[in-house]
Amino acid sequence: MNPAKAGPASEKTDGPAPEKAGGPARPYHHGDLRRAILGAALDVIAAEGPSAVSLRDLARRAGVSHAAPAHHFKDRVGLLTAIAAEGFGLLATALDDAGDLRDAGVRYVRFAREHPAHFQVMFAPELLRANDLELATARTLAGGRLRAAVSAVPAEGRGPDARLAGIAAWSLAHGFATLLISHNLDGQVGGQDPDEVFHALTGMLFRPEQP
Amino acid sequence: MNPAKAGPASEKTDGPAPEKAGGPARPYHHGDLRRAILGAALDVIAAEGPSAVSLRDLARRAGVSHAAPAHHFKDRVGLLTAIAAEGFGLLATALDDAGDLRDAGVRYVRFAREHPAHFQVMFAPELLRANDLELATARTLAGGRLRAAVSAVPAEGRGPDARLAGIAAWSLAHGFATLLISHNLDGQVGGQDPDEVFHALTGMLFRPEQP
DNA sequence: CTCCACAACTTGACACTGCCAAGATTGCAC
C-alpha cells in the first residue's frame, strides 16, 4: 500500500527471509503457515486498518516467499474473508452462554474490543467474498445468537415490535463498539471501563417505567 | 488497487486521456481539477469503499496526467483527509437547525445515507492525516452541534448524566447509520423508510415514564 | 504592453503491490 513506507532503502527485498547468519535453515514446509499469516494480518489490521495488509508483507513476516500465502487464501479478498468468517465464529461462541440481552450487548462490545481486527473486517462487505460458504454459515450462526438474545426479553420491556427492539439493541451496541475501537470516544469514556459504560448505556433502552 | 481489474488488456494506459478523435483538445489547465477529483473519489468510495480509490485512476477519469492530483492533495491520505473534512462540514450544516435531539439523530442518519462516502471516511482515522487543521476545525464544529442537541434535552428525560446520554444517542445513531450503509440491515428494514425506522428507534431511548 | 514569478500540469523513474504460471521440494498413502 505504501511503497516508500520504510524510506528510500527498504529493509528487505522479496524472497524468503534470509535467515540470520548461523541460524538453522528454515524448513521448506512452514508448519502452520495459514495460522501465521492470519496472525500477522490481524496485527497489521489492528494497528493500521484492513487497507494496510499486503500479502507480500505478511509473507515476509512469516519468512516465506511472496506467493506462499496465495496457496492458503487464494488472494487478498480470500484472506480477509477467512478473517471475517473466523470473527463471526468467535462472536458466536462469545454470545453462546449470554444471560440476557444486556449481557449479550456487553459481550458484543467486549468482543469488538478484544478482536478489533476481526470486527472491522466482519462489517466491511466490500472487502469480502460475498458468496463464501464458510463466511455465510458463521454469520448465520452469530446472527441466530443475537436474535435469540432479543427474543428472550419480555414483551412489556421492549415494546410491541420485537424486530424494532432488535435493531435498536444491535444499533446501540454496534455504534458504541465502532466508535470505541475507532478511538472516537477516547475523550468521552476516558479511563473508565468500557464494559461498565456500556452497561450503563443499556439502562436507557427498553425502560417501561421509571424507578 | 486491483491490477487485473479490467482483464488482461486494460482499456487505457497512463498519460492524459487521449481525447476522442476530433474533440476539442483538452486545455492545459483543467479548470476545477480539485472538485473533479473529489467527485470521482466519492463515486468510487460509495461503490467500492475507500480502499478502492487510486489516484492514478481518478486522474484518468478527470483526463489529466497521473501526478496531477498530487498538486491538490499532496498524496492519497491528503485526498481522504480533504473528503473527511468536507464531510464534517456538511454534517455540521445538516445539524445546523435541528429541532430537538430526536431530529438531530434523524438528520445524522440521513446524512450518512445521502453522503455514504464522506461518512465512511470520516470515521476511519487510519486513513486520515490526524493533525490536519481543516479536518480538526470541521470536526470540532460538527461535534459542537451534536453536543448542543444533547444538552437541549431536559434532565428528567435523559437521566442525571448528560455525558452518558450523549454517548447513548450518538451510539444509537452511529450504529444504525453504519449498519444501514454497509447493508447489514437490508433484511430487517426492508423497503421501509429508514428515517421512520430510526425515528421509532429513538422512542426507546430516554423514556422517563410509560404512557 | 511586456515580462516574470508562480501555479497548474506533464514526464519519467523507482520501489512496491497483487496475481498468474511454471518449477522445486516434501511428506504421506499405498
Next chain:
DNA sequence: GTGCAATCTTGGCAGTGTCAAGTTGTGGAG
C-alpha cells in the same frame, strides 16, 4: 520404496503511490 498431492519458490507482468525535474499557462507588477 514409489508416486502423488500438497506446499512452497522463482520469475514475470501490469498496476500503484510518490518523488524529482521539466513544461505550459496566468495574473499581476512595472
